[in-house]
Amino acid sequence: MISRIQSYLLETEFSMHYYEDQIDIVNYKEICHISDTEIVLKSPTNQIVITGSNLTITRLLEDEFLLKGKVSKIEFR
Secondary structure: HHHHHHHHHHOOOOOEEEEEEEEEEOOOOEEEEEEEOOEEEOOOOEEEEEEEEEEEEEEEEEEEEEEEEEEEEEEEE
16 A cells, blocks of 8 residues: 555656646646747656647646647647
């Protein structure tokens, strides 16, 4: 049971959750580019390009951020 709680609290795996007009990204490596139409970031295995309109980072933590706006495309390179 302790290992389950510890793995939940210390999650190190990259994840991206899409909700209506917002994306929560956890355990990214680096944000490479930010504009109101495109955000480029690196995960441990890919480069991710998010395009859309009115893109804004509304919460920024060391290993997590929340992106709001109208997302039109997500590319994994």
